[in-house]
Amino acid sequence: MPGETATLPALPEGAARAGPPVLEVEGLSTWFFTRRGIVRAVDDVSFALAEGETLAIVGESGCGKSITALSILGLVPSPPGRIVGGAVRLRGTDLLRVDEEAMRRVRGNEISMIFQEPMTSLNPVLTIGAQIEEALTLHQTALSRAEVRARAVEMLQLVRIPEPERRAKEYPHQLSGGMRQRAMIAMALSCNPRVLIADEPTTALDVTIQAQILELILDLQRRLGTAVILITHDLGVVAETAQRVIVMYAGRKVEEAEVVALFEQPLHPYTRGLMGSIPHLVDENTERLAEIPGMVPALNALPPGCAFAPRCTMATERCHAEMPPYREWQPGHYSACWYAEALMQHGAVP
């Protein structure tokens, strides 16, 4: 693997965005049909992912981030979940229209996923090496047994695990949390996928390890040209890694922008709320950390207007009554708020 990666041209930062979209999600809606009614976990979500790009999907727990990821991979638990509409196009092929067998060839091969819990995402009774070899034996059928084994060790080396030969023979409980997450990344990247979905890859890790893991993902992304969908609730992580950000709330997109534009001028009160709840070290007035009052509403009983209105400090009667349109306010900067324009001009509702 190191030999192979050396020949890959390192993609210059930013230039990657010019490429055609690898993955296009259009109007994706995943609903759960429960006894207590229909839960619209993901509702009309669209985005495009260019080669080598990092797209962050941000939001609180239960806002539909993970279900979006599972929908792309066709892994929504069914019943009760069902993808009721939309398209997920991987280089033009709609993954929602292919059969299960074709889908299995996509998973782990063209689109792979890293999970949140490195402690439990590895099988305790199989060695690390065996688990990395798994994806290779499933998808790279041309490789011989010895080649697969060698490649697994190379992958461990690539994710900077020291003594990869020895580690390959070890069991997950012999590795630390950071090491396990590195092993997970090795597994996910072993078949050189076009898209990597990282679902809260650093949430369960120590802060010091978090930075290392993020840096590793970004470095490998640059070297391999993989497009990354980074799912997180941590805006700090977003600022460091992503080029573009989608903010989700109650299953819908509420804001979408380039990372710089989003941080400079958030056009949705929810995004502002999320930013307000990040602690600042250099803040002069040591005030109480701002929080967003209330909780994400039950997805089977959404208010008729803006889903965020009940928690929004700026909400007016119009917000409660009518759903705000999702529109472009500045080039590449979208928001679903009645008062986005006011936010743009005054930084608040006048």
Added chain:
Amino acid sequence: MATMRTLVQPVDHAAELGRAGANVTGGGSALLHLAGRHPLGLLGLVIVVVFVLVAAFAPLLATYDPLATNAAASLAQPGGQHMLGADFMGRDLWSRIIYGARISLAVGIASTVLGCVIGAAVGLVSGYWGGWVDLVVQRVNDVLQALPLLVLALVMAASLGPSLANTIIAISIPVVPHVARVIRASTLSVREMPFVEAARAEGMGELQIALRHVLPNTLAPVIVLSTAQLGSAILTEASLSFLGLGIPEPYPSWGRMLSESAAEYVRTAPWLVIFPGLAISLVIFGTNLLGDAVRDILDPRERS
């Protein structure tokens, strides 16, 4: 890191099982551990190992052909030419007990393994795929489990007829629901583990996930169950043979040896009852001690 580990540990159920599994295959250190913390378990292990060795080297240990009759030696007393005496047909009791170990071991292991394999398959299918299959399988299990082991084995043996293979099948059937239940219960929790989801995201098929990722994580309790089951299977074979439904004549089965002599010769030639009875008791004692120790060792609450 240290605090996070302790926080995570209690829910790290599968890793516990993994460690438990590693413990079993630990070899020399596991043996030392057994001797230190479970001396009775070690005794059980010794008894079982001796029993296995006796069965393996039966031809070397036996002094006579276990099937050869000798009218002159009918009901010979222990001592003299026949170490433990001879039965009504003049067959050497020592040799028959030695060869009987083979029958007991063969029936015990074969029926336990057969029962565990079928039970594991049934439990895995039932627990992993669920739905109506699970419902039907569990109700059949309820019915089978409602009957005592021996009664079920009796019915099976009576309907299949006496032979070595049929005895094994008859004894293995009652094992199936027990194993199936244990495997199903673990499967229900293991199938929700993130590594199963990860395997799915890797493009693995459901059957392969069930066999490679779920099944190995459910086996620890079955190891305990099967150790305990071994003794019970040997006892059931003895009971079936005692009732005339197990291993047919002239093969030496401890249970049959007991039943043949119990009625007629218990007063005149008590050694014909005492020695096979002792052999049965000793082996059951050994497997039970071993089973208890294995259960303690694999119990995560026991280990600190």
